[in-house]
């Protein structure tokens with residue numbers, strides 16, 4: 295099957311062209327430490343991510359970014375609330391289904407992912423190895439390793455052994471391997487933290503190419519403002535809640551039930567949870583203005 299026919303084949307178990315949606319409803323996550331103390335990492339997160347969107351999660355250390363990413367990837371379950379991935383509330387499904395979700399629909403690129411590559415094998419060999427657990431019928435729906443690497447602009451690395459690649463090249467191949475099973479959601483935790491300036495930019499180019507070519511929904515945790523500035527939608531987490539959102543290059547506060555901005559109760563109908571607002575100070579006092587952004591499904595935010 296050619297890349298073109300794969301791309302136009304639409305969504306299948308693993309050969310999906312389109313990204314998948316993520317929705318959080320009042321998500322709370324509490325860790326219990328070995329000493330028996332509770333740590334509240336997320337305190338009621340409401341969030342909608344449309345299929346094919348690119349989202350950066352920002353915020354101070356300890357604010358809950360990695361926890362949220364872990365919930366999206368089914369690495370841990372929310373203590374309360376719903377985490378809906380591709381229409382399935384994954385906080386409620388059995389462990390076996392969660393394992394299938396992690397293997398098929400969600401791709402996670404963790405820090406230092408390149409260390410998981412087979413060093414003696416080529417980029418193509420690593421893609422093949424990553425697909426070994428898939429059913430043959432599902433593999434036939436996917437582009438070949440060579441086609442995938444070409445599609446992502448990594449054609450020159452196809453036959454190169456990993457141990458002859460630079461660190462940046464290895465990280466790019468690690469990303470290609472991560473998405474090679476046709477996942478609809480790519481989660482990246484600090485994907486460029488160990489890279490130099492040029493490799494960092496190339497890595498972000500590649501993440502955006504995955505999004506453009508495969509339609510994959512992308513969520514990136516980053517501390518790097520330069521990376522964040524290249525991602526169309528930026529969500530800042532503060533103290534376990536969504537504090538603000540950047541859309542079209544501007545930052546807005548977010549209304550939440552018990553979150554960042556509290557407004558008088560009688561205004562609740564006009565400013566439901568999740569509304570983005572701007573505050574304006576004039577001689578007559580403070581004004582609040584609701585900002586309408588693109589409706590869910592519009593990826594051009």
Ligand SMILES: Nc1ncnc2c1ncn2[C@@H]1O[C@H](COP(=O)(O)OP(=O)(O)OP(=O)(O)O)[C@@H](O)[C@H]1O
Pocket residue numbers: 325326327333334335353354355356357358359360361362
């Ligand atoms: N396994 C754990 N056990 C106990 N507490 C934890 C655990 N993992 C995270 N936490 C706590 O949960 C809170 C949120 O942590 P999280 O790692 O999600 O934040 P973060 O924003 O990703 O931070 P960083 O930017 O430093 O990675 C912090 O208070 C952290 O100490």
